[in-house]
Amino acid sequence: MALSLSPSPSFSSLSFSSQISPSKGFKLSLPSLSFPPISSRRNPKSISVSISASVAAISAVPELEVDGISLEKYVKARLPGGFAAQTIFGTGRRKCAIARVVLQEGTGNVIINYRDAKEYLQGNPLWLQYVKTPLLTLGYESNYDVFVKVHGGGLSGQAQAISLGIARALLKISENHRAPLRKEGLLTRDARVVERKKVGLKKARKAPQFSKR
Numbered sequence: 701m702a703l704s705l706s707p708s709p710s711f712s713s714l715s716f717s718s719q720i721s722p723s724k725g726f727k728l729s730l731p732s733l734s735f736p737p738i739s740s741r742r743n744p745k746s747i748s749v750s751i752s753a754s755v756a757a758i759s760a761v762p763e764l765e766v767d768g769i770s771l772e773k774y775v776k777a778r779l780p781g782g783f784a785a786q787t788i789f790g791t792g793r794r795k796c797a798i799a800r801v802v803l804q805e806g807t808g809n810v811i812i813n814y815r816d817a818k819e820y821l822q823g824n825p826l827w828l829q830y831v832k833t834p835l836l837t838l839g840y841e842s843n844y845d846v847f848v849k850v851h852g853g854g855l856s857g858q859a860q861a862i863s864l865g866i867a868r869a870l871l872k873i874s875e876n877h878r879a880p881l882r883k884e885g886l887l888t889r890d891a892r893v894v895e896r897k898k899v900g901l902k903k904a905r906k907a908p909q910f911s912k913r
Contacts, residue, residue, distance in 0.1 A: 772814040775847055778804060783849055788872045792865030795893055797853030801865030803873070806845030808835075812862070813849060820855075827859035834866040834886050838877055864889060 769777075779786060779802060788803040810817035810831060821827040835841045846866060850858045867886040870877045881887050895904035902908060 771811060771816070775811055775814055778845070779847060783847070788869055790865040790868030790870075790872065792861040792863065792868065794860040794864065794890055795853045795857040797850060797857035797861040799848055799850040799858060799861035799865045801862060801869050802847045803844045803866070803869045804847070805843065808842040808845065810846040811848065812858075817846075817848075821859060822855065824855070824859075827855055830859040830863045831866070833884070834863060834870060834881065837880055837884050837886065838870060840870070860890065 776782075783789065783800050783802055786802045786804075790801045790803075792799045792801065812820040817831055818828065821831070831846075832841060835844065835846075846862075848862050848865070850862060852858075853861070863886065867881050870881065871887075878887070897903055898905070900907075
């Protein structure tokens with residue numbers, strides 16, 4: 701990358717050119733500048749500066765893989781016929797989020813929208829705990845793989861929707877799971893949603909400041 705700048709009263713001369721070299725690393729070279737005394741300059745307003753640099757090409761971030769294949773191909777291979785064709789499934793909802801969950805015997809992997817759960821939920825420990833609680837309650841944290849398709853709402857609502865979906869899917873495995881899951885409140889649909897704004901108010905209940913005169 702080369703940059704040459706020659707300031708003048710009208711700033712009319714400005715040129716820029718870039719060149720990327722395949723060499724690794726980043727090099728920046730700034731030549732030493734020497735200017736004659738002001739008294740000996742013919743045009744003191746004309747100064748030229750040149751900067752050269754070489755930047756290595758940025759390689760694309762590799763896609764997450766399981767056993768050498770991408771997560772999307774891995775999920776499709778594990779779920780022939782898609783989510784609708786599976787037998788151990790559950791649907792969870794929270795606020796505006798809807799999660800469709802499928803359980804399969806495995807080692808405890810959780811994949812959400814073809815991405816690892818920790819990556820999808822941004823490593824938030826609370827949201828990850830929502831997802832793991834139903835399996836931890838029954839001691840199945842390393843016995844089943846969880847595949848999720850979720851949309852709507854934010855990550856917090858999606859995590860709670862996934863929790864309800866996993867709990868409902870566990871009932872398909874055995875009806876004996878109902879008592880411990882019910883005891884922990886994991887089968888209860890949380891119906892709380894944002895209250896609508898009212899006419900004449902600033903929000904759902906907040907009113908404008910009262911003025912007597």
